[in-house]
Amino acid sequence: MFYYSVKRILMLIPVLLGMTLIVFAIIHAIPGNPALTILGTKASPEAVRQLNQSLGLDNPWYVQYFSYLKDILTGDLGTSIQTHAPIASEIWPHLAATIELSFVAMIIAIVVGINAGIISAWKQNSVFDYTAMILALIGVSMPVFWLGLLEQWGFSIKLGWLPSIGRDDIRNGVDPITNLYLIDTLLQGRLDQFWMVIRHMILPSIALATIPTAIIARMTRSSMLEVLKSDYIRTAKAKGQRMVWIVYKYALKNAFIPILTVIGLQTGLLLGGAILTETIFGWPGVGLYIYNAIQYRDYPVIQSGILIIAFIFVMVNFIVDLLYGLIDPRIKYK
Template sequence: MTRYIIKRLIGLIPVIIGVSIFAFLLIHLIPGDPARAILGERATAQALTALREQLGLNDPLYIQYGRFMGQILQGDFGRSVITNSTVIEEFAARFPATLELSAAAMLIAVVVGILAGVISAVRQYSVFDNVSMVGALIGVSLPIFWLGLMMQWLFAFKLGLLDASARLSVGINLDSITNFYVLDSLLTGNWVALKDALKHLVMPSLALATIPMAIIARMTRSSMLEVLKQDYIRTARAKGLKDNAVIFRHALKNAFLPILTVMGLQFGTLMGGAVLTETIFSWPGIGRLMYEAIMQRDYPVVQNGILIISLIFVFINLIVDILYSFVDPRIRLE
């Protein structure tokens, strides 16, 4: 197991280098002068020269990249030119909001997606199968921004059941321990804040869950159909095992590897910053931070933010690779 993990960590080195090159070049290949984009069209020549010197934009690209990587290796991800806070501080302040939203969305997607996929596979070509797969296709196809706006219009403005934006209502006090509002409400016993936090969390998490839910449902159905045709499933049924034992103990367990792969990819994508969802629902996460940085031409936050988000995605996939060895013991042997 240790050798397998070390092997995977070594394999990440060229990936991280490639991501760093992409993040670095992405900013420098954008047309226009970054200094003028930051300071605006009315900036003086002296101010532009000073900012270029501050950001190191006058040096050749290879020197800029070397300095960029040297700072990264020292744990220095730069400072925001707007707030003067370090990029790490900006991300640390926003990360709990994104993690809370992504975890809620993935919980919905996994529970509903796996159940729908299993039932569809067991009852292939039934009404439920057809309806759920059509629903999955619709879920993948619906634009998140449209779905979010429609949910706000219906559940917040028309029915008044849920809140349309932010993480807590104005006037609700909550002692912050972890900056995860649902968890902090439970730890402090603040049930008013818990109810309000959940009312704010439901809509964005449902909107964010639609695409991964649809993908997980379709993958679960496909993988389960493959496994249900195997001889050991027929043997288990012939021994008189109950359907639930055959489906969940034998079939789903052996069909779970590709499902786990999809779950890891989708969670990595959500953690990468659900820009549209966080923007529509005014959710103060890293997706909204990146959107604001792009609009304000805060290039250090954009550049280093891309790298941080990519690293999050890469390490989530590493965790999924390690989980493979627990799901399928043959990977440990290899």
């Protein structure tokens, strides 16, 4: 297990480097001169040249790349054109909002998806199986923004049960400590606010969880169907073991590798791709942050946002890789 982890960590280095190189290249490939963007189209050629020089934009690309890499490694993500604030400190509250929402959504997706998949496989061709799989099909094909709008219309506007927008009530805002509101409210002992935060999370997290739930359920079902047919399940039955135990302990652990892969991919997608949900529910996450930056052509912010999302994606997959080794003893020997 130790060598396996070390090997995985070493393999991470070229991936991360490649990632920064790609982000760097994309921004460079975008037509237009950053100096012109900053100074405006009417700037004199002299001013543009001076700004280029002071920004280091007249250096060869690899010099620019290495200075960019150095900045990232020292935690300097640059300055936002729009707000003139350092991006590194500005982005964290947004990131925290996204992480919190995605985390809750993934918990819902994992619990509901895996259980639905297991029961569908166990009771194959039952009413439950058919219903669950039709719902899963609807789940993967339903556009998120449509589901979000339906939720808002139903539960906020018609029934008035849940808030439709934001992380907290405007008049009863949470004092950020970590910016993870569920933790912050608990640290401050504000159970009323904790409950408020949860109420705010319900609709967006369900909207966000729909697709992962459906995908996880389908993957769990097919993986479990395969495993339940295997010889060692028959062996467990022949020992006199209970079916519930066999399914949840024996079969699930064997079926888990493909499920874990899907969970990893979906988590990465949620963390990066929640722009639609965040926009609809006014959730101040990274998605919304980047969305606004795009509207303002705030290139440093876009660049940093993409970099962070890519970084999270890589890290989630790294963790998944480590978990493979824990679940299946055969993997670390390959």
